[in-house]
Amino acid sequence: MVPLRFDFSLPLRSFDVELALEVGAETFAFVGPSGAGKSSIFRALAGLARPERGRIACGEEVWFDGERRIDRRPEQRSVGYVFQEYALFPHLTVEQNVAFGGGPADRLLRRLRIDQFARAKPAELSGGERQRVALARALARSPRVLLLDEPMSALDPHTRGTVRAELHDLLRELALPTLLVTHDFEDAAALADRVGVLAEGRLRQVGSPADLLGAPANPFVAQLAGANVLSGVGARTVNGLTAVLLDEGPTIYAADPAHGRTDVVVYPWDVSLSHEPPDDSALNHVRDEIVSLTPLGNRARVRLKLLTAEITTASVERLQLGPGQPVIASFKATQTRLLPRG
């Protein structure tokens, strides 16, 4: 395994991508909203876009060096690139797609369980099967670096879970420097060792998925990680907690310190729902109303007017929840993170 090192600046239409990173035998995920420059990073690494300045090197092999005027062509960089929507050649069979790069196809077709489709055209395959073909094709040339651009976005929510688990195992086994681009924090958390939050071409925070969830550097990162982000005015109370008068009305309590304007971060999976105020250790009970319910496998995302909660479908059935119902949302002061402003 050879690490990939890069430090470059790439001008885009409305901002520059400025990035410096070293990626070893791990999966590094770029997470960010669309238009943050994620795919442009991949294009620069693969040689499809030319950085304005900087350096890209894979081990001792220099792929790009602005000062020394080195710029290897895409076909001379050992990159396995899985494109968004996969970009499979529609006129070639699965086998011809995988063998396009010249490497042996048989073993990979079997490894990724697509050998039964060897003679099929990409249009005949399901989203999950196409993803496996794209992976096999990218791996056929034994690349030294793997780039996965939104590998899950073309999949329906049903297959997503299984495909994610399979991809996770495959990446572990390959032990290659792997870069992943996604707008979905859940995909990043499931697949990546490290996550970099990207906005307007710059990394805002880098850490393990757990780090980012536990201590988001700013409301933007928290929102991306799927948190409820509220805002209000905080003040210290006699019992050592912070009381925050939310802009939307209710007052809630948090263990984090804050004085003055602050953002409040609560993860949906830390919010529980009930009909009556529960007699438990949670300090925060907010009266709210259900706006919508979205099932996600065995869980459901319940959107309230103020918060979003994630609970099991079993709980939804037991409580007989439905849109328009009043409910009480409860969460602990210790699970309420404060990000003071300024």
Added chain:
Amino acid sequence: MRAAFAALLAVTTAIALAFLVLPVAALFFRVPPGDLIGALGHHVTRDALLVSLETSAIAHAAVLLVGTPAAYLLARRRFRGRWLVLALVELPLVLPPAVAGIALLAAFGQAGLLGHPLHVQIPFTRAAVVLAVAFVESPFYFRGAISAFEAVDATLLDAARTLGAGSARVFARVALPLAAGGLAAASALALARGLGEFGATLIFAGSLQGVTQTLPLAIYAQFDQDFDTALAISALFIVVGAVLLVALKLFPWFRFASISRSRFAPST
């Protein structure tokens, strides 16, 4: 009001259709099919057919060989003045064929820009027919071929490069097969236009039977001497044209870049 408008639409469509079909139908009414086939055996017709086939084949092969890579470049590269190059390439489409003939004389004639220093005798030879045919048919091929290559998803070409393919291999294995339908349609239209070429050939190559007299020129030469032969050659064109159009409608991959896309009408 609505009924009146519907009637108007129906009537105008009927008039347009009748106007377009009537002359073609009249051609077949005028002479029985048996006589038409007989007239095709006439020596003027046979000579013209041979000249047409030979010159069109050479001109068309040259247009395909040079035009395909050039269209790929123009479709893929964004450079300053690209719009100007595209406009120049299409210029022969809007030129009257007679002007094209004069222009070719000015370039390749004995006193012409190229003809004079090269000391070659091109006008009124079969080479002149080939040049005239290639000149008027190539914009048709260019237009279709450029849009066929533009329609190929650029991500597929990028994917091929990351898989180790150099630019020639990307062209041959990805761009060319994916644009094949559009290229075939453009090629068929250009060929039809080339076979029907008249004005530029008449001025630049003349109408010498067995040398430069192509089928359209033979129609012109025969119509006051032997109207039946002129009719027979015309009928032959209609049959070839009909076969081409049916092919364009029948094969979906062929329809890819159908004629409805071309913004300019053929200039003859």
